[in-house]
Amino acid sequence: MDLGLLDQARAQGGVLTTGQAGWHGVTPRGLTRLVNAGELVRVRKGAFVLAGAWTAAKPVERLALRTRAVMAGRAGAVAAGECAVALHGLPLWGVPLERVLLHGDVTRTRSRSGLTVIPQLSTVGAVSSETGVLAVTSAYAVVQLCTAHGHRAALIALDAALHSRRVVLSEVVRAAACLSLSGSDLWEVEQMVRLADPSCESVGESRTRLLLHDLGYAARSQVALSDAHGFVARVDFLVEDRVVVEFDGLMKYDGFEGRAALAAEKRREDRLRSMGFVVVRLVWSDLEHPERVAALMNRAVAQIRRTGAERSAS
Incomplete structure (x- = not known):
């Protein structure tokens, strides 16, 4: 590719037009050759993106x-x-x-x-x-x-x-x-x-909160929980004061670091459960199935209420 045209494209964030190519002596036929060679991607008539930038980009x-x-x-x-x-x-x-x-x-x-x-x-x-x-x-x-x-x-x-x-x-x-x-x-x-909630830290958390709202649950975001020994965890959502809802968008527990992260997460959840919380963990696929999330939440809330009733009776 003509170096002047390449520099101009890079200066524009990786894009160029047919008209700009012409200023550098590159004809429409030359642009077609660059597209066929995999150096450019045509995104609309007369509009092009450097192939490297396009390939590396998310949707x-x-x-x-x-x-x-x-x-x-x-x-x-x-x-x-x-x-x-x-x-x-x-x-x-x-x-x-x-x-x-x-x-x-x-x-x-x-x-x-x-x-x-x-x-x-x-x-x-x-x-x-x-x-x-x-x-x-x-x-x-x-x-x-x-x-x-x-x-x-x-x-x-x-x-x-x-x-x-x-x-x-x-x-x-x-x-x-x-x-x-x-x-x-x-x-x-x-x-x-x-x-709107500025506490939500990711797309997954925002979608989780919206789904909980649709299911009729009022969820507090990014709640810090402590026990008699001090801080335990900051949880994604807290529902009815005793149901912890966590969104896990990574699910990467391979290798030594992954296994260590999984073990730390288990210790964290065990400690939350010992404090009387029920933990509901959601992943991306759960968000596409509201009925699945509804069932998990219904069981968790029922468990909390049943435990509360048993304590009151004793």
Whole structure:
């Protein structure tokens, strides 16, 4: 690949356009050869990503790369919604990752070949360049995500933004007010704000908390538990004061370090049980089966209540 073109692509976060290639003397046919040789990936007509960057990227990171590539050929465009969320480095869950959504110089929404362009925002402070390209702020991005895909999907990004202190909840509320939402859009945002929890440290924890809420359980996040000898553990969730719910997203216990971690986790759980807690451990697959989680929780709560009744009787 032409070194000048390679340097330009790297300076733009690993992306380039057909027009930029032409400035370096690389024709459309030359770009096709680079794609066939595995040096470039075509992510949309006229938009390319360096193959190394694309291969190394996770799905949400690929959306960010695709967005950068498309924006490189559209002066004045502003990333919006899930694309802005991806550019801000926030997680996405339950959202299609193929479409590029931009604010542009249009009077009505236009969609074509995986690109949707919506009218520009007139709100002062709604757009920033902190991602290296123009994008709506994290607060506006999660509100747009919420109105497009619902509060469940948006809550994942909002929890992460709050936990990393990229936004505060009042900024999200202000963004929603500036967008003059009404009807179902307003209801979705109100639900997102009500359920947000900056204590959640991962996508799995946010999804676990949301599932527990759907099952009718009020869960407190990141609760520190101690006994007469001092601190025992900080647990992901505490339900009804005696049911500990832990989300295990790794499940990697191979090798010496893995076995040591497993042994330490067992000692931790044994100590919690000796204090009268029931421990429910969930993994990714459990989150796809609410009925399974409901059964585990029902048994745990029943056990706690039965033990409490027996103590009262004695």
